[in-house]
Amino acid sequence: MFWxxxxxxxxxxxxxxLRSFLTILGIVIGVAAVIVMVTLGDGATxxxxxxxxxxxxxxxxxxxxxxxxxxxxxxxxxFTVEDAESLRRDIPQLAAVAPMAxxxxxxxxxxxxxxxxxxxxxxxxxxxxxxxxxxxRLFSDSELRSGAAICVIGGTVRSKLFxxxxxxxxxxxxxxxxxxxxxxxxxxxxxxxxxxxDDVIIIPxxxxxxxxxxxxxxxxxxxxxxxxxxxxxxxxxxxxxxRERRHLSASDExxxxxxxxxxxxxxxxxxxxIMTALLSAVGAxxxxxxxxxxxxxxxxxxxxxxxxxxxxxxxxxxxxxxxMQFLVEAAVLSSFGGLVGITLALLSxxxxxxLLKVPFIFNAPIVAVAFLFSGAVGLVFGYFPxxxxxxxxxxxxxxYE
Amino acid sequence: MAETTETDHVPLIxxxxxxxxxxxxxxxxxxxxxxxxxxxxxxxxxxxxxSGSGKSTCMNIxxxxxxxxxxxxxxxxxEVGALSRDQRALLRRQYLGFVFQGFNLLNRTTALENVELPxxxxxxxxxxxxxxxxxxxxxxxxxxxxxxxxxxLSGGQQQRVAIARAIxxxxxxxxxxxxxxxxxxxxxxxxxxILTTLNREQGxxxxxxxxxxDMARYASRTIHFRDGLVVPEHETDHKGGH
Numbered sequence: 001m002f003w004x005x006x007x008x009x010x011x012x013x014x015x016x017x018l019r020s021f022l023t024i025l026g027i028v029i030g031v032a033a034v035i036v037m038v039t040l041g042d043g044a045t046x047x048x049x050x051x052x053x054x055x056x057x058x059x060x061x062x063x064x065x066x067x068x069x070x071x072x073x074x075x076x077x078x079f080t081v082e083d084a085e086s087l088r089r090d091i092p093q094l095a096a097v098a099p100m101a102x103x104x105x106x107x108x109x110x111x112x113x114x115x116x117x118x119x120x121x122x123x124x125x126x127x128x129x130x131x132x133x134x135x136x137r138l139f140s141d142s143e144l145r146s147g148a149a150i151c152v153i154g155g156t157v158r159s160k161l162f163x164x165x166x167x168x169x170x171x172x173x174x175x176x177x178x179x180x181x182x183x184x185x186x187x188x189x190x191x192x193x194x195x196x197x198d199d200v201i202i203i204p205x206x207x208x209x210x211x212x213x214x215x216x217x218x219x220x221x222x223x224x225x226x227x228x229x230x231x232x233x234x235x236x237x238x239x240x241x242x243r244e245r246r247h248l249s250a251s252d253e254x255x256x257x258x259x260x261x262x263x264x265x266x267x268x269x270x271x272x273x274i275m276t277a278l279l280s281a282v283g284a285x286x287x288x289x290x291x292x293x294x295x296x297x298x299x300x301x302x303x304x305x306x307x308x309x310x311x312x313x314x315x316x317x318x319x320x321x322x323x324m325q326f327l328v329e330a331a332v333l334s335s336f337g338g339l340v341g342i343t344l345a346l347l348s349x350x351x352x353x354x355l356l357k358v359p360f361i362f363n364a365p366i367v368a369v370a371f372l373f374s375g376a377v378g379l380v381f382g383y384f385p386x387x388x389x390x391x392x393x394x395x396x397x398x399x400y401e
Numbered sequence: 402m403a404e405t406t407e408t409d410h411v412p413l414i415x416x417x418x419x420x421x422x423x424x425x426x427x428x429x430x431x432x433x434x435x436x437x438x439x440x441x442x443x444x445x446x447x448x449x450x451x452s453g454s455g456k457s458t459c460m461n462i463x464x465x466x467x468x469x470x471x472x473x474x475x476x477x478x479x480e481v482g483a484l485s486r487d488q489r490a491l492l493r494r495q496y497l498g499f500v501f502q503g504f505n506l507l508n509r510t511t512a513l514e515n516v517e518l519p520x521x522x523x524x525x526x527x528x529x530x531x532x533x534x535x536x537x538x539x540x541x542x543x544x545x546x547x548x549x550x551x552x553x554l555s556g557g558q559q560q561r562v563a564i565a566r567a568i569x570x571x572x573x574x575x576x577x578x579x580x581x582x583x584x585x586x587x588x589x590x591x592x593x594x595i596l597t598t599l600n601r602e603q604g605x606x607x608x609x610x611x612x613x614x615d616m617a618r619y620a621s622r623t624i625h626f627r628d629g630l631v632v633p634e635h636e637t638d639h640k641g642g643h
Contacts, residue, residue: 015509310505
């Protein structure tokens, strides 16, 4: 009975190819939209995760401010160099502690002018980020202590200011200080957020505080944990220590964050996830509209085929058999829409993924769910027309012109 | 008329004081006003009467498409009025065949598929369906036309496909509602000859509604309707012979 209904449905669809295609268009678009969004979202998330994993899983970032939600902080007092010192002294499991302050401003060399990010930190920063110089050197202890006017530059800054020239030994102007380039960093390429990591100038923290910021603030402390030590444990140690140093009573919430890579990943991918969810919701609405389209066409079809239904009932079809026939027809129709949508989605996902430079990740569950859902849409929206067909009076139906 | 003997003889069809009323209250229209009919297996009955005489209503009830308002309809001794819609559908698919004036074939569906339709609902496997449908088409002289759709067939051929569809299940009873109503006289004669052969050789009981006395002559007995009642036999001209 079921297979007969499937055969009848296929025959009926073949007879009205154009109409069937237009009917399923809503389903096609809905299914395709949902799958494309989820696939690209997965790709973006995977890319972020992969890049963060390449940074090393032993990195913790300590930032001031209360956590309001993913990626949102409210202001709180910045850290000081002493906070960083105390972390290094009291938590021996830390491999490196890099206090940091930064600001974006122009760097000038000769006629070249380039707006970039200036960061003040110590050699620990390069250790934490696992970053080496391509030519030249890092800072010496005495330069760090005295706040010498020297800098290490990233590859992008070098090419913007110096072209192919050797930058080592040259003096660049940052605001009102003249700063000698002592080192050129290896190229790191794009970061997880899509920003250029090589577009940076690093100077000693003391130099930054005294001559650029004019205060003692530290905006972020990056730390790396020794191999084989649990980051969760260290996270707690850092929190305890900083609560003490920031004079928080037991009832106060933390006014700073210690984020490990998992949290940073979550923070970075949350936007992607929200976008994916929103666009998928639009796709779902399209599925709903597609379902209504199917109901509409099925109602027309039932009216057009009143005589056929009359014949079937007269020669002994049960109500449920006629119901099944039209229900299966609607479900087959919308499943077709699902299949076409899936094909379309996979093709355009591959294309878009390569255009947006995110990896293409085949998400089998969402494809399966989209297919089942498209079939279900047919069943739900096909039920009313099918019931209408099944409940026709054979005598009336046979007389219908 | 209707036998009420003590023997266990049961007529194929037995209508007892059947009435049918459409609508309610003052708008009520009584289409049948107490009809008694008994039809034995193997008979070929012609049903005649002016339009509005109640013959179509009676045919719908006999064909188990409708139920009486009051009275009894016993088919093979089973009270049809007490059956559910599905039970009546089952009765139709097992014992009844229908031929309509307008042929009522499925468009854009081949003759073979049209004839197979009742077998599909009976649940026959595909091979049996093909075989039986071909046999039925042979019986109405349409060998070689299996793959043609109604649009490609003449009216007479379409009606023969419809007859093949009606007899493919080997029903006990065949209802023909003005089977020659839309055919010319020579096509009509062909159809009547097919029906007569089916009645004589396969023993299928036939109940045929017709307007034409010429067609009624093929039947073994004629039932006349007038004003929702069966006209007693002695009041009508005798047609054909018992």
